[in-house]
Amino acid sequence: MSPAAGDGARPLHVVACAHGTDNPEGRLLVNGLREDLAAQLAADGIDAVIHEAYVDVQEPRLDSVLAALPPGVEAIVAPLLLSEGFHTSVDIAEAAALRPNTGVCAPIGPDPRLAAVLAVRLAEAGHRPGDAVVLAAAGTRIEAGQRQAARMAAALAGELGQDVTVAYCSAAAPSVPDAVAAARAAGAKRVGVAAFLLAPGFFHDRLAGAGADHVTAALLPGVTIAKCVAGRLAEARAKGPSDTE
Structure with missing residues (x-):
C-alpha cells in the first residue's frame, strides 16, 4: 500500500x-x-x-x-x-x-486502549474489588491469536491491578465455564467475565450460561x-x- x-x-x-x-x-x-x-x-x-x-x-x-x-x-x-x-x-x-x-x-487488538474499555464495561456490570476476572475471547486454534488474547488479559490485569485469566468461547482451552469454575475452586466468592467480543451475537449470548456472577457488555459502542x-x-x-x- x-x-x-x-x-x-x-x-x-x-x-x-x-x-x-x-x-x-x-x-x-x-x-x-x-x-x-x-x-x-x-x-x-x-x-x-x-x-x-x-x-x-x-x-x-x-x-x-x-x-x-x-x-x-x-x-x-x-x-x-x-x-x-x-x-x-x-x-x-x-x-x-x-x-x-x-x-x-x-x-x-491487542491494544491497551481496549483494556481501558474492558475495565469500564466491568464497572458497568457490577465488578467489585476482589472479584475474580475471566477475559472471554472468541477463540482460535491459531497460536498467534491465542497469544494476542493472553496479551489482552495481561493488559486488563494491569488496568485493574489484579490477575486476569484468559478463556475462550470456542476452539481453545480453557473454556469460559471451566475458567469460571476454576476461579471458584480457587476460593473466589464472585467471578466476573469480561467479554472480549466486538458486539452482541452468538458467543456473547453463550456467556450468560458460563456460571459467572456478572458478564460485561461487548466492546461496542x-x-x-x-x-x-x-x-x-x-x-x-x-x-x-x-x-x-
Whole structure:
C-alpha cells in the first residue's frame, strides 16, 4: 500500500470487513463502527471510501466487494476482528491476495486502549474489588491469536491491578465455564467475565450460561474501537507494499 494513498490525490478505499452476525443489535453496532471509522479518518485528514464486507453470515462477502472495486484503485482490508485467527490468516489473506494493489492491516487488538474499555464495561456490570476476572475471547486454534488474547488479559490485569485469566468461547482451552469454575475452586466468592467480543451475537449470548456472577457488555459502542482500527490502517500504510500486500 502506497503511503500516499488517500492523501488527497485519490481516495483510500478501505474495506471494513467484519465476521457477520444474525444479531440485529450486533449488526447496528458494527455498522456504527464503520461510520465512526469514516469520521476518524476524516479527522485525521485522510480521504477515504469505506466499504462494507463480511467473511461469514452476512452479505456482501469480502471477495465480491474486492472484485467490484474499480480496476487499478488501491485498497486495504481492515479486519473488524479482535485478533488473528482463521478468518484473518485464510479468508481475508486469500481474498486480498487475488486482487492487485490490495493490502491488509492487522486486526483491532491487542491494544491497551481496549483494556481501558474492558475495565469500564466491568464497572458497568457490577465488578467489585476482589472479584475474580475471566477475559472471554472468541477463540482460535491459531497460536498467534491465542497469544494476542493472553496479551489482552495481561493488559486488563494491569488496568485493574489484579490477575486476569484468559478463556475462550470456542476452539481453545480453557473454556469460559471451566475458567469460571476454576476461579471458584480457587476460593473466589464472585467471578466476573469480561467479554472480549466486538458486539452482541452468538458467543456473547453463550456467556450468560458460563456460571459467572456478572458478564460485561461487548466492546461496542464507543469511538475507541474506531481509533484502534484507524491506527492499524496507519501502521499498515506506513510499512509499504511489501508488508501489506
